[in-house]
Amino acid sequence: MAMSTNRGLLVSAILTATATMAMAHEHNEDEIPDGSAISAEPLDAILWIHIIIQMVAFGIIFPVGMVLGIVRNRWHVPVQVLGTALAILGYFLGHAHKGRQFGPNVHAKFANWLMLMLISQVVMGAYLRLHLTKGINGKIRRGVLLGHNILGKAIPVASWTQMLFGGIAALGFCRGDHLGQCLAHFIMGSGFIAYGIIMMIMLLVGQAWLRRSGRSQEFFDSSVIAAWGCVNTFTEHRWGGAWVENDIQHTVMGVIWWAAGLAGIWLARGRDGSPKRNFVPGFVLFLTGWGMSAHPQHNMLSTMVHIAFGYTLMAAGVTRMVEVMFVLNDKASTESGEPRSFQYIPPFLLMASGFTFMSATEEQMALLSAAGITHVSYILVLYSFAFLLFLLVNVLLHIYAVNAGPSVPPKDVEGVRRHRPSDSRQIREAEEFELDGLISDDEGGRERESGLESPIRIETCSSDSDGKAWSCASRGITKPVQASGVVDLQIKEGQISKTNAQPRAPPGKKMPSAIAASPPSPTSQPQQPPKQRAQKSPQGQSQSTKIPPTDAQALALTITSTMPPPTRLLVASIGNPAPYLNTLHSAGHTVLRALTIPLSTPPLTKSRPHANGLLAHSPTHPITLWHSPSMMNISGPAVATAWKAFQREYPGAELVVLHDELESALGV
Secondary structure (H helix, E strand, C coil), X not given: CHHHHHHHHHHHHHHHHHHHHHHCCCCCHHHCCCCXXXXXXXXXXXXXXXXXXXXXXXXHHHHHHHHHHHCCCCCHHHHHHHHHHHHXXXXXXXXXXXXXXXXXXXXHHHHHHHHHHHHHHXXXXXXXXXXXXXXXXXXXXXXXXXXXXXXXXXXXXXXXXXXXXXXXHHHCCXXXXXXXXXXXXXXXXXXXXXXXXXXXXXXXXXXXXXXHHCCCHHHHHXXXXXXXXXXXXXXXXXXXXXXXXXXXXXXXXXXXXXHHHHHHHHHCECCCCXXXXXXXXXXXXXXXXXXXXXXXXXXXXXXXXXXXXXXXXXXXXXHHHHHHHHHCCXXXXXXXXXXXXXXXXXXXXXXXXXXXXXXXXXXXXXXXXXXXXXXXXXXXXXXXXXXXXXXXXXXXXXXXXXXXXXXXXXXXXXXXHHCCXXXXXXXXXXXXXXXXXXXXXXXXXXXXXXXXXXXXXXXXXXXXXCCCCEEEEEEEECCCCCCCXXXXXXXXXXXXXXXXXXXXXXXXXXXXXXXXXXXXXXXXXXXXXXXXXXXXXXXXXXXXXXXXXXXHHHHHHHHHHHCCXXXXXXXXEECCCHHHHHHHHHCCCEEEEEEECCCCCCCCCCCCCCCXXXXXXXXXXXXXXXECHHHHHCCHHHHHHHHHHHHHHCCCCCEEECCHHHHHHHCC
């Protein structure tokens, strides 16, 4: 009871102190001239420190912590603790400054709400770290987790808003008759920046989500354009009043947005209902930029800045249309999945146009004109800001991509040392397959894997003759690779249908019935195959399986007998995965992903860089390692390397070993 009382007094003291400091934020209003929002003094050193600390905390550290939290990285808590400490320090510095004084403003009021959000986030995070799951805590924990996730993603947006409020308050802008124009510029400018960020997200880590949604990106873009156009149509003019200045242009711009948006929604689906790319969002950007470049202004500097904004937006629209129609040829992504350099241009130009439009209000233009700053210098500064934000977004998405999938440490995978880290990025990239469907988080597993669909993704890695230089290339296909021919599986001394070898479970684990009852892959010694009597069909005819004439396709057939179709498979191979795909697809399986694991061994021959082998997994079966007769030509450590890489890709799955030699090589 005493402890609860002490905690209550402490909380009350903190809230009282916070309220007192908040009321004291409007310092010495007597020094502020009539009709002005700020005093004439410059910003002092304490206020500059406040600005820098808060920009670092809310603009960099908290976004990084948010991404680390999404991927459940162990650095999430330390980063957020650092950001919280800096934010609290900056908050009190903002109330202790001298120099320029400020009247009542939205920045001071919103700061308290932002700090309340931060404190709530810290409290919920601390509660979740206690891992209280029994009794009523189980229900409370689910609600707290949801609130923690939502608030964590909302804080960066609120931080951006607060930083804009801070800039406005520091200059005393956006009051009286200027408020409406400020709102239009800052809201629309922030919208263009947000569009650019979303475009970057979809480009780098959002393709899997798009495939699951069953819609093209233009569907969502056009929906937002149509909704925003409806808002602009009825808000850009005060209905019942006289049409003044640019009311007609603004209203018509809203009309074309919702009209074009509806057309884009219609074109976003093909005749068969499949997602389809289209030109509409890019063309809307182009038209909007053209209209804004001819927007009449009150002074020359404002005119030139608006022209620069319009041209930048026009360039964003043109490059977006070129990307969709010519770079991607109406596909969702490149065949390799790796973004081309041209695809980075539209999102960057959207960010640059957003900064330019936010910085083109009447008060800003009057201040720059009085200071003698030219439009060229101003635009270059704004583009510098755009590049910095562009860099930050790329860094955040990179952190997400490399942490969402398990890493491949060089000390465990010798082959990784022989090519650039970017070559192995496709192996662990989170957007290609979300591991959350295969493993359980601390709130219980969620089956997301069921939402994934084709197209299949293939990555092939090869080395030079010495095995020292690796190169990797990826491509996507929308239908199975066709086999070169179909023949009976026969090996010299007679027909082989199945071997006598039996699969074995790992030590201490029970063999699943689906695996134990099924036959393994072809024997590792094809020159001396076990002679078997051909199985007879009910009609008394010899029953032979039709498969493509390679070891790889024989292994694919074994998968079909072990994992009865239809089964959704995650496949990795030693060597080219293409030979497996036709057999698996023909048998009724769905291959969600086909992955090649590079090994550290030199090529066996020029025509056969690696012996074929296959690792397969489905949510309802443990991992089984099949291998071709020639796989024993690869050294034991190389086989173990392949298994370790596959384990990192699909963690938590079991291994079933089919041959004693392989079991010895893997050390299991």
